[in-house]
Amino acid sequence: xxxxxxxxxxRLLLLNATLVLLATGCATSDRSFNQDFNQNLPTSPNxxxxxxxxxxxxxxxxxxTALKGTDRVIYVKQAASAVAExxxxxxxxxxxxxxxxxxxxxxxxxIVIADVTRKNAVERTPGSTQ
Numbered sequence: 001x002x003x004x005x006x007x008x009x010x011r012l013l014l015l016n017a018t019l020v021l022l023a024t025g026c027a028t029s030d031r032s033f034n035q036d037f038n039q040n041l042p043t044s045p046n047x048x049x050x051x052x053x054x055x056x057x058x059x060x061x062x063x064x065t066a067l068k069g070t071d072r073v074i075y076v077k078q079a080a081s082a083v084a085e086x087x088x089x090x091x092x093x094x095x096x097x098x099x100x101x102x103x104x105x106x107x108x109x110x111i112v113i114a115d116v117t118r119k120n121a122v123e124r125t126p127g128s129t130q
Contacts, residue, residue: 030062033079037086043067043110045079049087055118058101059083066108073103076110084116095119 030046033039044064051057061080063072081098088096095118102113 032064033061033083037079037082039079039082041075041079043072043075043079045076047079047083049083052115057087057116059087059112059114059116061112061114063108063110072110076112080112080114084114088116088118091118093118 029048031048033045033047034041042065045061046064047059047061049057049059059080061076061083063076067075077100080100084096084098097117097119099115099117100112101115102111104111
């Protein structure tokens with residue numbers, strides 16, 4: 001009887017530990033905008049990039065430190081725009097659109113989700129004869 005109870009207790013502890021690791025693993029994918037882009041925005045934005053497909057990705061930017069007023073929204077959107085431009089260039093895109101698909105507040109934190117879509121998947125490279 002005690003052996004079965006011990007087994008269930010161990011299984012429950014392992015399950016809880018796994019759930020905690022999964023939950024914290026999602027939060028660690030955010031990167032510091034100020035560090036990665038050598039900036040000093042007062043909101044200390046954190047960002048993540050989600051790949052949707054070959055012609056589309058999402059940029060999620062979260063306000064890292066509290067700041068009152070409308071400037072916080074401007075700083076978060078400024079970070080989203082810079083991250084989108086950098087990622088589009090890294091992918092070799094020359095023409096792309098940035099659309100804010102979600103914007104919300106979670107307490108003091110402002111969150112922006114932007115969809116970045118490649119405008120024309122067939123882009124001319126210098127010297128091509130298309």
